[in-house]
Amino acid sequence: MAAEAEPATMTVAVRCLGSAERAAGARSVEVTVSVTATVADVVSALESHPVSGAGLAPLLPQCAVAVGDEIVDRTARVAPAADVALLPPVAGG
Amino acid sequence: MTTSGSVPYAVDVNPPPTGDDWVGLSGDPLSVDAASAWAVVPSCGAVVAFSGHVRDHAPGRVGVSSLEYEAYEDQVTARLARVVEDIRSRWPDVGRVALLHRHGRLAVTETAVVVVVSAPHRDDAFEAARHGIDTLKATVPIWKRESWAGGESWGVDAQQLTGADAS
Numbered sequence: 001m002a003a004e005a006e007p008a009t010m011t012v013a014v015r016c017l018g019s020a021e022r023a024a025g026a027r028s029v030e031v032t033v034s035v036t037a038t039v040a041d042v043v044s045a046l047e048s049h050p051v052s053g054a055g056l057a058p059l060l061p062q063c064a065v066a067v068g069d070e071i072v073d074r075t076a077r078v079a080p081a082a083d084v085a086l087l088p089p090v091a092g093g
Numbered sequence: 094m095t096t097s098g099s100v101p102y103a104v105d106v107n108p109p110p111t112g113d114d115w116v117g118l119s120g121d122p123l124s125v126d127a128a129s130a131w132a133v134v135p136s137c138g139a140v141v142a143f144s145g146h147v148r149d150h151a152p153g154r155v156g157v158s159s160l161e162y163e164a165y166e167d168q169v170t171a172r173l174a175r176v177v178e179d180i181r182s183r184w185p186d187v188g189r190v191a192l193l194h195r196h197g198r199l200a201v202t203e204t205a206v207v208v209v210v211s212a213p214h215r216d217d218a219f220e221a222a223r224h225g226i227d228t229l230k231a232t233v234p235i236w237k238r239e240s241w242a243g244g245e246s247w248g249v250d251a252q253q254l255t256g257a258d259a260s
Binding site for chain 1: 145162163164165168171194205206226229230231232233234235236237247248250251252253254255
């Protein structure tokens with residue numbers, strides 16, 4: 001109990017939609033973050049992702065992030081095994 | 094699986110058998126006429142129909158020949174239903190509401206989106222339909238890729254996606 005434990009981490013698979021899929025070069029990008037991570041932490045991990053980070057970085061500030069069915073802001077917590085999706089600006093209609 | 098011309102999920106090009114809400118994402122052509130006819134009910138004296146079509150140009154792009162809509166299909170129908178809820182909370186007298194969006198590859202002039210609202214009086218019908226298309230464009234996760242004389246790329250007039258009750 002006395003020793004500080006290493007913070008536990010989790011792997012989050014982020015689904016990349018629309019132009020984000022092409023920017024990432026993949027439909028889904030996995031990042032490892034702390035179990036107490038917020039959306040901002042996930043976005044930051046995407047930005048520094050070794051394969052997809054460079055492509056995604058310019059797009060990330062404009063992207064909305066959905067956790068489950070809801071679009072959430074960057075301060076929201078990401079639960080383990082949550083469905084996370086990266087949604088670039090939309091152009092329907 | 095979102096970009097194929099075939100239709101991998103439920104299509105609602107036909108009106109629902111019951112109820113006053115008709116929302117759907119379709120790989121087949123949309124009919125604003127069918128939606129307008131469906132919206133006519135005894136209590137409503139006004140029907141406003143909006144249809145959005147593929148245009149031959151976009152900002153900085155001339156000679157657009159076709160475009161392809163890609164949808165986050167898991168969420169489109171639910172978000173369209175939320176737009177209907179939002180309309181009904183603002184204009185409680187509204188009768189029927191249809192919100193339909195196409196996906197896949199569309200040629201110039203094809204119908205990409207249909208918004209139809211009926212209401213007892215025209216003010217509500219006009220305002221609710223206008224609010225409906227504006228909210229749809231801001232809250233429903235659909236993206237378009239344009240093919241034009243200079244190449245093919247994502248639409249440049251996109252807007253940042255917002256949560257459900259954006260006003």
